[in-house]
Amino acid sequence: MKDTENIFAILRAKKMRLTKTRFAFVTLLSESPTPLSVSDILSILQTKGIVVDKTTVYREIERFIALGILEEVSLGDRKKYYELASEHHHHLICLECNRVEDIDIDESTLVQQEMKVNREKKFQILKHSLEFFGLCNKCCV
Amino acid sequence: MKDTENIFAILRAKKMRLTKTRFAFVTLLSESPTPLSVSDILSILQTKGIVVDKTTVYREIERFIALGILEEVSLGDRKKYYELASEHHHHLICLECNRVEDIDIDESTLVQQEMKVNREKKFQILKHSLEFFGLCNKCCV
DNA sequence: TTGAATGCAAAGGATTTGCATAGAG
């Protein structure tokens, strides 16, 4: 949904500077097929010859989330993972090899039930997190 | 589903000793209406006058998860939370006051879709995590 | 030039590990 041009436009609108690091950061995120942790981001940038401090990555993530460009994902371990806020989707996480795959499911019934909760429990649901855990075809014996 | 007697029976079967700490641990978990973090468990035990080291709590959690008595829950922050593995249910988490409430939803369509993924993607789904985030009635302006 | 962005050091919080000791069975 949000391609890199789109993101750069947002940054420009917010008068955020297009530093070399930020450019690499946006590119990296837009090219990644899976959510990335801070350590993922750091090591990938390093292989590209871009030296960045972890603090910068943490702060960049913070800014991007505030802008609605990035989303946080929980994949079960201690770290947090991040991916571009694009079409709403979920993940298949292999418990064996930890590979993460995107998955698109029909949420109509889920949304219906959320509306029901909104009404009946007076709890206003703003978002949900739904992840599936199991064994991918390679790890499934 | 698993009441304390049930749990003690499992422990006995596994020849695990019923220490004072373990007794308090089981009681605490069975009485808590919400998932607890390690720091939660430590501070509650302390108010009950039971002095336990955090290492013990971590190890006890590890054992209980291995036995299938405990389940890990992710509520969005850095910590992990734990609750007795009882009927499968989900949580409403208030983004404002962080209060956690159990919620029971109809998962039939979700399960159907999981079976579809099992077939089509050759990814064998073993479990899922589904949490709802929003504003509870007290925090909803 | 100027404030946003960065790097570095250090602190903070959650979790894990190694080892010696205590205590349930």
Add this chain to the structure above:
DNA sequence: CTCTATGCAAATCCTTTGCATTCAA
């Protein structure tokens, strides 16, 4: 008495904070 369970100290990993410096606009 024996082996599980525990406590303590220290290490590790992830994240946050404070402050001085750099650099895009």
